Amino acid sequence: MSIINPWLIEEKDFIAAKDLRSKLNFWLKYAVLAVSAHNTQPWSCLFRDNSLFVYRNEGRTLGSDQTTRLAHIGIGAFIENLSIASKNWGYEPKIHITAFSPNELEVAQISFDKVAEATGREYLELFKVITARHTNRGLYMPGKLDEHLLNTIATDGEGTAKSFVITEESGRKRIGELVAKGTDIALSLPFMKRELASFIYSSRKPKEIGMPIESMIPGHLKNLIRPETAIKFMNPESLARENMKKYSQAPALVIVGTYEDGPAAWIDAGRLMQRILLRATTKGYSHDIAAGPIEIPTLLPILRQEIQPNTRPQLLFRIGRAETPSLSISSGRKAVII
Ligand SMILES: Cc1cc2nc3c(=O)[nH]c(=O)nc-3n(C[C@H](O)[C@H](O)[C@H](O)COP(=O)(O)O)c2cc1C
Known part of the structure; x- marks a missing residue:
């Protein structure tokens, strides 16, 4: 099965999105690029009454995440990307968090108002890098940051x-x-x-959920052994x-x-x-x-x-x-x- 690269989004394709539902489907391409624990992407969505309903996906909540805290954090990241993408096209999301207890599945209801003013420059800058952000698990250079x-x-x-x-x-x-x-x-x-091993794959056989072993192990070792074996022998x-x-x-x-x-x-x-x-x-x-x-x-x-x-x-x-x-x-x- 070939997988389309989710990080390559053609902004110009947005022109074809005429109604809110189609626009949302476009913004959701950016939303899913958010971080989540083990890249589980623990969200799901429904469109009803001109609003987006965001749910926690029980099947994608980690077994180790007994409190569902990690899943909710991932959903927060997803909502932030969605919010930034909609602002980029002149919409203002009204985000109503409905989640009250950790086990409830409905998390948020979001409606979108078209606003006359273009979004601030800062949000445009953040929008531009949604598709460029990746975790890097290697060493960082010492020194002062901006x-x-x-x-x-x-x-x-x-x-x-x-x-x-x-x-x-x-x-x-x-x-x-x-x-x-x-x-x-x-x-x-x-x-x-064991849980970590079940979320590791090799970029030679890409998957939609989980993490590439190449983002965890530098050098040639990663080419020699199967991802599950690599995790098993992690010291x-x-x-x-x-x-x-x-x-x-x-x-x-x-x-x-x-x-x-x-x-x-x-x-x-x-x-x-x-x-x-x-x-x-x-x-x-x-x-x-x-x-x-x-x-x-x-x-x-x-x-x-x-x-x-x-x-x-x-x-x-x-x-x-x-x-x-x-x-x-x-x-x-x-x-x-x-
Ligand atoms: C709540 C949370 C906890 C995470 N914990 C770890 C961690 O302990 N170690 C790690 O290497 N990455 C951790 N991550 C990063 C995810 O593994 C990473 O975001 C995900 O695999 C997607 O990859 P990307 O950030 O390159 O898009 C965590 C992410 C979230 C949201």
């Missing part, structure tokens, strides 16, 4: 979510140690390893050491925290994160998310000490200039058509 970008990130917020930027060395080192512990703990759990201790270096050497770490906890806060966190990742992409920077220090209950309170005590960490990632840009690989996406 001050204006860091200030923008540090002062940005979305609903109940707020971001914190950590650039000083001691903070990066402390957090690097937490990421290392998280890696060691997660990869020592057979269930987590938690040596990967933990590598992650310690990657996170403490990165020029900036970002923690997204929320004043509340629950589905609405998780969606806010996902939206803010996606926007920050796009902002970083506009400057040519890469990013890499680490779930361990937040998902592992013993590490969360330690990470929390790095930010305002009244906020709960929801996301941790590093940003910087990648040493190996070839590790920024397009992962697959499944189209959403309403």
Whole structure:
């Protein structure tokens, strides 16, 4: 089966979209390029009464994501990309988060108003890089990042979510140690390893869901062994050491925290994160998310000490200039058509 490259979207094709439903189908091509844990893409959509209804896809919620927190964060990122795409064509989305309890499947209802004014320059810049953003899991070059970008990130917020930027060395080192512990703990759990293996594929046999092994293992080794075998033989201790270096050497770490906890806060966190990742992409920077220090209950309170005590960490990632840009690989996406 041949898979169309979801990262190649012809903007000019939008002209053919006459009604809201067709326009939405076009914007959804951008929405699905959002980040999600293990690239599960845990969303689904319905078009009803001229509105878009967004749902959590139970079948694509990770078994390890018992609280559904990770799935909601991914849906938040999806909503942010959708919002940016619609603004690019002069629409203003009215996003009503309906999710109240973690197990409810309906998450949001979104209506779109045509606005006379063109969208701000900033949103245009973010829109332009939606198709250029990819995770890079390699090392980042040390050094200072663009001050204006860091200030923008540090002062940005979305609903109940707020971001914190950590650039000083001691903070990066402390957090690097937490990421290392998280890696060691997660990869020592057979269930987590098996779950990860089930989401890895080789770019020679592309898939719509999951992650290409080439984005995880540099060099020729990746060509020699099957993806599942590679994960099986991953050594938690040596990967933990590598992650310690990657996170403490990165020029900036970002923690997204929320004043509340629950589905609405998780969606806010996902939206803010996606926007920050796009902002970083506009400057040519890469990013890499680490779930361990937040998902592992013993590490969360330690990470929390790095930010305002009244906020709960929801996301941790590093940003910087990648040493190996070839590790920024397009992962697959499944189209959403309403
Ligand atoms: C909530 C969340 C947690 C994630 N955790 C990790 C992680 O622990 N390690 C990692 O390498 N990537 C992590 N990612 C990144 C995803 O694997 C990545 O976004 C996805 O595979 C899609 O690839 P792309 O970002 O290149 O489009 C996470 C993403 C999200 C949204």
